[in-house]
Amino acid sequence: MLHTGKKRVRKAALIGLAGALVVSVSACAESDRGDSGSGESGGTLVFGAAGKPKNFDPIFNDDGETFRIQRQMYDTLITYKPGTAELEPGLATEWEPSNEGKTWTFTLREDVKFHDGTDFNAEAVCANFDRWHNLPSAAAQSQAIYYGDVFGGFAENKGDATGEPLYKSCEADGENTAVVNLGKAKGAFPDAFGLTSFSISSPTAMEKHNADEVTQTGGAFSYSDYANKFPTGTGPFKFESYKPQNNTVTLVRNDDYWGEKAKLDKVVFKIIEDENARKQELEAGSIQAYDFPSPAHYQSLEDNGQKILSRPNFNILYLGINQEGNPKLKDVRVRQAIQYAINKKQLAQNQLPRGATGRDQFLPDTLDGFTKDVEKFPYSQEDAKRLLKEAGAENLTLKFYVPTEVSRPYLPNPQAVGGAIADDLEKVGIKVETVLRPWNGGFKDDVQKLGKQDIHLLGWTGDYGDAGNFIGTFFGREKAEFGFNNPEIFDALSRADATVDDAEQKKDYEEAAQKIAEFIPAVPLTSSPAALAVSPKVHGIVPSPLTDERFSTVTVEES
Structure with a gap:
């Protein structure tokens, strides 16, 4: 009899309740600052990003600057309690292992829509798992780094030293139950189901925009229109544009989000590769936050009225x-x-x-x-x-x-x-x-x-x-x-x-x-506790040990 999976499920349910309380308290705090808490406070957060995004298809990414953007647009089946590495419900409200850890059953949220208006359901979940497992080319497989590591390989090229990849199948048991079958138990689960690489995309959008087209020329890779122009998740923000010539990525609020709506109208990621330049722009007010300030700058930033938000050591x-x-x-x-x-x-x-x-x-x-x-x-x-x-x-x-x-x-x-x-x-x-x-x-x-x-x-x-x-x-x-x-x-x-x-x-x-x-x-x-540098006008950022900050709870005071 497998006891641990049941314990994890109960723990996750409790964390979900705790997370709801955290959000409620946060909303009250923002209300005290003049926000109605209705999710319609508006405004724009301009975040100073240290590097350009690789693309916007989560399965093909492994770097923090890209993940930061994707986390605002996509959801995973399981997510992490704000400010911790503990699990809480995401697109799945419950999850339970069986068959000695080789089967995972996910109970899914109802009435969730992708950004293109199509339904999120068990068939969509299975379409994502099947897509990852069956990535068609060596180029695509080589770019799906987290999937290859966690699941041990792909259908086409088989797996790691065992010769067989971990994933076997996914079955939709009605609209709101997805059953994932593995060849053997994996201790990384359920935690690894929360990885940003395993975000759930719209099957309709992926098919329409040829998501699996990854080609290699020498050491360079080219990605599909889905990855570059039409990323489609279920998250609190939607993709609006990426303008490489202006070094900006713009996301807009998803007014049909299944959870608490984002308070911001927009999030703009302004790519500024030099940390000194990011510091100067924060102090000038042209950005409102950036990641990984130099420790040598902590004191001067604080002396100039900025906030240093330290993450828990991880x-x-x-x-x-x-x-x-x-x-x-x-x-x-x-x-x-x-x-x-x-x-x-x-x-x-x-x-x-x-x-x-x-x-x-x-x-x-x-x-x-x-x-x-x-x-x-x-x-x-x-x-x-x-x-x-x-x-x-x-x-x-x-x-x-x-x-x-x-x-x-x-x-x-x-x-x-x-x-x-x-x-x-x-x-x-x-x-x-x-x-x-x-x-x-x-x-x-x-x-x-x-x-x-x-x-x-x-x-x-x-x-x-x-x-x-x-x-x-x-x-x-x-x-x-x-x-x-x-x-x-x-x-x-x-x-x-x-x-x-x-x-x-x-x-x-x-x-x-x-x-x-x-x-x-x-x-x-x-x-070392990594930190964010944030304008005093910004509220609602919860530092995460996983660098998993979500901006849906953020408000920015008007000048």
Whole structure:
């Protein structure tokens, strides 16, 4: 008997009620600011986006700037409670696993329309699942990154190492019940059903505008009219235009939205790639918000009357160790010495945004699988030197790859962070040869190749509230980034990923976390609360650990 799925369903129902209360309180708060709470307050939010959208078809995307736009236009079957990674109802009001986690039954909302006026129903849900599974070309499949990762492959090219993709079929049991059948249980569910990539599109619009047409020319991809001009979801905002020449994307309120109507008339995403320029435009009033302000700008922004909205910590910065890069790194004593050598507390205080903390494991403390019972390596130059001597690695030289031309929530200034780590390592006698490579100009490729680097800086922001999205993504199989083989870690993660039983999954992820901390395939460094910079005239943005902010609750005071 499978108990966990039932517990998750009940939990989701309670979260839905809590979410309704949050929305109600938020509406009252906005009313106190002069908004009637009717959803007709009007106005426009201009958001400073750091990059151009790839396209507007969720299944073909994996970057945050594109997802931010899509989340306003689309809904997923399950979504996340504002400000958390906890689940709450989306287009499905209930969901329940059966058949040992291989079947998921979704009870759907009634009287929901897509933006083109067609009905949302079980047939529409199944059309989306079937479409994802049957993407027709290698180009399309290569761009559906999240689907390939979560579902393990596609109908045409089969799947991962098991040879078979996870998805089997979807059946419409009447208008408002969709039944999704899998080949085996997947521990990432139900959380992963909330991924923006799995947003539900209008089957009519996709067919009309040839949604599956993805072509590749060299390293470039071209997408359909659906993806570029006619994205059609069920969300609180609808697509109006994308004007690359003006660097703007404009969305308008969906007056037929099934939930509480958006308060804004429009949301405009103004693409401003330089963070200094975004800061200047916020202070000038030409935009009202932007993401990932430089921590160095927090104080000056606040001094000028802007708001800094910090998100809950849900990321990890780590020092990758490639055991194939240098034979001495295969000795766990050397990896332990590297752990001891780095002053994580000082790194967090001096190089990362306020609120950053040092970490001794890869999982956020809010996720099942986090455990205090992991081996710890507090800062100790003496222990680092002792272990290096025991391992015969007193003259160790490491090639340290550090990215440039990038800023991430967990790594706002890569060269400064890399320099601080290099200094710590050299203090215990490790010679560091720093290699600077552009993020999209060699770094990402190089750190995935065995033997290219010895150590490197990288990180991760969680996509959803499941431990597998962190340690399963990193260490679930042999990866070139780390160049290690540890069957005990792989087996523990495989067991966790193959069950939807909460208690069993928690135990397996805790076991994996303990083995990872003991084996040290990489060094967890810090977690940092990413932030948004917002005008004092903007109200109703709820910072999300998943960067999953929705703008339907936002109001903007008139000048």
